[in-house]
Amino acid sequence: MDDNDPDQPKICIYPGCERPAVPPHPMGGPQPAFCDLEDHNALSAHLERKRLAAAASNEEGNDGR
């Protein structure tokens, strides 16, 4: 896996999202890490990761393993 390959389209880092990230602004600046969905931004991704982590730890607790 090589995340630094410039030939590979950047993928939205929102958990579970596999949409391509929006292209960099033509005037410059770093490419956004998220796709064009308004729901997908740093805050919502952070909350979703917390939610997934909480769900995962809940499953572990209920599973008893």
Ligand SMILES: [Zn+2]
């Ligand atoms: Zn996304």
